[in-house]
Amino acid sequence: MTPPPADPSPADLRAGAEDVAAHLPALILAAERLAAMVAPGAHGLRRAGPGEDFWQYRPAGIGDGARSIDWRRSARSDARFVRDREAQTAQAAAIWLSAGQGMDFTGGPDRPAKGGRGAVLALALGMLMLRGGERVGLLGEPPRAGRLQADRLAQDLARPARAQADGDSPPPGALRPHQRVVLISDFLTDPAWLEALLGQAAGMGVTGILLQVLDPDEVTFPYDGAVEFRSASGGMRHDSRDAGGLRAAYLARLAERQDWLRDKAGRAGWQYAMHRTDQPPQDALSGLWLLLGAR
Template sequence: MNLASVTPAASSESGRTPLARQRGVRFIDPAALMRIKNLQMRARVVVEGFYAGIHRSPFHGFSVEFSEYRQYTPGDDLRYLDWRLFARSDRYYVKRFEDETNLLCYLLVDVSRSMSFTSTEITKHEYARTMAATMAYFLYQQRDAAGLVVFDEGIQEYLPPRHRAGHLRHMMAALQREPAGKATDLARPLEQIAQTVRKRGQVVLISDLLAPPDVLATQLGYLRSRGHDVMVLRVLDPAELEFPFTNPRMFRDAESGQALYVDPQTARDDYLSGFREHAEQIARICRDLKADFVVCRTDRPLELSLFDLLRTRMDVGRHPARNDRVARRAR
């Protein structure tokens, strides 16, 4: 049994405070956030916190990526340059028109059995669907078209990208449904998704990625070859990253159900070594494919995970103009 895919059968409580701070901004703790039962309201709280964080962070000058501007690219009409914005940010931006905001975004959410694991108060599935709901709400606010794919060993829900009054409500309802608890087969659903998604746009994969790296490389490579801008959000429980257990206990494979009695003192080094090797392979695959990659811990505020994604997309060679080029090709 691969220790990298084994999760403990028991769970423990977290002693964290309800709010997290970053540069004077307070973000709601994930455990407190999940007490908001309405998924759309929960998403709204995260989006509002994210915007508040942008205005009090080093990203303030770049918050235009999330508004009605985009970065200047050669060939743009110079009449639409915003010189006042240039004076504040030292970057050239042009105003986006309504037809330029019609980005197509596909949110791919893993609801397989391993996503139900938690060592705290929040399962990976709860965190993942809240992240997907947040991104859907965010896209709707920007007048972009969001679609949803919910999958385990196959596609369970598919809502094509739309920007209509009732579409966001349908997405929230689909995310709110409890999963069937099936195993993961990343290959089949991602292959189906690649064949189903015809128009090019953004593809956001939200999963724990407890699967062979070569499967991920093949399917993400196919999506990239079709011109999609791919983002990968890997949702992990802190116990999977740290293996903090000390006493012998029963561990159960979240996918197969196979149980194994383990002494953590002797297994810890092997587990962490195997997990890190697997994680490095996934990170390398995303880097080679030029897919944005972020690890989201379930004990970390969602706003900070969004900041991590924004930071990744602002790295060398990753800027708002890339998103707009993909969007224009999709039309």
Template sequence: MFKPRPVEARTPDERDSAESLAQTLPPLVLAAEHLVNAFDMGVHGRRRAGTGEDFWQFKRYGPDDSTTSIDWRQSAKREHVYIRQKEQETAETVWIWRDEARTMAYGSETNGPSKLSRATVLSLALALSLSKSGEKFGLLGQEEKASTGPASFNRLVDRIVKMQTPSLRELTSANRLSNKSTIVLISDFLHELPEITETVRHFVNLGCNGYLLHIADPAEVDLPFQGRTRFLSMAAEDSLTLGRVEAVREEYQSLFEAHRAAIMSLTENVSWDYDFHLTDEAAGNAFARLYEALNIRGATK
């Protein structure tokens, strides 16, 4: 299992990033709370028959149904015999990972969100919604066991600030997960496709379900710049100067779309979910799709 490094053990650049995140985290937590509270937590439940404790519906008795499930009181009120079905009970655990690669710090708009801040808000909103619904969650790559409740959410917030998030490649060392785990990876996925494939396949081989939330800045998709432009690498000290950006725009957009299509194809091949989200869109849209895909139980009253 990946052993996270504390803030003190990080490089100067990593410490600066961690300190910056610590300063901005309180408003991000507040934004996550507003996001969850604005979303109707009560209308989406796991509406499937199963062996849980919560009543779902009465169903007319059929030849394949057990006689022990017959509800005689309800049947006495009706013309036919009915059984009582209960809502399916699941024991899934959701493991959350949000990429902290240097490229995630990018934001093209001065007052707009960076990819990292958007990924953090969505991670916190997901954890909070799982906490409210009584389901287990945890940060992927951390040593703590998954748990639920307000204390677990507060601990997750603390871990985001104090511990370094493992890289995409380091996630392959996480191997103590149950086959009922769901993996949520939130990233700009500006990684080589073989690296993404290796990580996804690792969790598939463990029997995990998964959801890839692909976050991008609009400028990364459209390349809207004009004329002579200097591009500084966020992953290294390199830079690239183009005399006429518009001359390469079409080729760049084709390459970006091909990379996105390849990631989408990967998830389809392993029956994982995939969503693409631009930072100039409402965070609530991405959260709603994530919430629906994970089929989170409505909040307990």
């Protein structure tokens, strides 16, 4: 029987804290730069709709009845104006980033690991939503608004607790009714948990986005000759003398998995998107931002 692990010493705790702190500024800086590139000066997902807060005046158009005209504002000019109110967003947003060991994979030193790219995207997206007064949190944690919440998100994303296996899943019971959820993973391991979660989400009025983050080597399978394939956790291993001969079957399986993700997402009222780590992160963030804004 294996004895229980000893409690960490003060020195171990300090070393761990210093390691986290060393990564935190870089993550925050990267996320802030990315958010500024996608939506400089953004004010969240603001749009006209039912609500109490004034948003803007706009010229009256076809379909605007007399009741919608702001006659006091219109009296100051020759045009008629409508007083738009800002839509109230009662939903909270939740972000989940896979901590599976497979997310540590990178096919080359010139590109980030999938987990690192996912952390930057998750934090940048959270920052954009927080700027607009949205309540945001990691899935399973209480969603909050404000600048301090951005710091909390950064701290949690900078020190993820890696799972023991290649893949993982959100904590049970993490969904809340009428949330908007963004799940970030490579979605390459057993997807049974995801099918169950999407079924639960559909019954709770939860909508969201599946963002599949992949290394380009996982998309193109550029291997030839004798190659030993090992999973990140060491749980799977395969020796091949002709890796190139596996390419067609691998690409077919990948396409099948992506079709499955797209189909399951659509049936639950969700969206699916894929991002490669050799592509600009602002492309992925822009896509997420547009999909959230369209909901």
